[in-house]
Amino acid sequence: MxxxxxxxxxxxxxxxxxxxxxxxxxxxxxxxxxxxxxxxxxxxxxxxxxxxxxxxxxxxxxxxxAGILPSSPASDNDTLQELIELARNLPPEDQKELLDYARFRYQKRKG
Structure with missing residues (x-):
């Protein structure tokens, strides 16, 4: 299959x-x-x-x-791929909020 x-x-x-x-x-x-x-x-x-x-x-x-489009680099990571797909379907103001949250989490991990 x-x-x-x-x-x-x-x-x-x-x-x-x-x-x-x-x-x-x-x-x-x-x-x-x-x-x-x-x-x-x-x-x-x-x-x-x-x-x-x-x-x-x-x-x-x-x-x-289906192999009609080439695989994207993010397709190796299902979580990241899903996040990208969800973000694409959000209105611009929600995309910005998601980006702000991701930056916050990244900075928190960086220390």
């Missing part, structure tokens, strides 16, 4: 969904999901974007997992 398939399996289990439910929410066929996640067919960008939307994830993350 590909990185995308493994991730999708975990994401659907976490939500209590089957692949059929994911297919319904993404507006794609169950057979297409089965083919892509079992590596019988490569995922298209459109497929990835629909899966991302159904799972409320960033399209960039899913496109990277």
């Amino acid at each position: 590909s990185d995308l398939g493994t991730w999708a399996s975990e994401a659907t289990k976490k939500r209590g969904w089957s692949y059929r439910e994911l297919a319904r929410r993404a507006g794609i066929s169950h057979s297409l999901i089965s083919k892509v996640f079992s590596d019988d067919m490569p995922p298209s960008a459109d497929f990835c974007i629909k899966i991302a939307s159904a799972l409320s994830e960033s399209p960039e993350k899913v496109l990277r997992l």
Whole structure:
């Protein structure tokens, strides 16, 4: 199973969904999901974007997992990657507040 398939399996289990439910929410066929996640067919960008939307994830993350976009340096650290994705979806004033907090924590650790 590909990185995308493994991730999708975990994401659907976490939500209590089957692949059929994911297919319904993404507006794609169950057979297409089965083919892509079992590596019988490569995922298209459109497929990835629909899966991302159904799972409320960033399209960039899913496109990277599918190998359509190159992996980012932060993808080696899941926590950092999630923080970046969450920050991108915050309004600018909340992004600044998050940055101020991160700087505070960094300075506190530095001593």
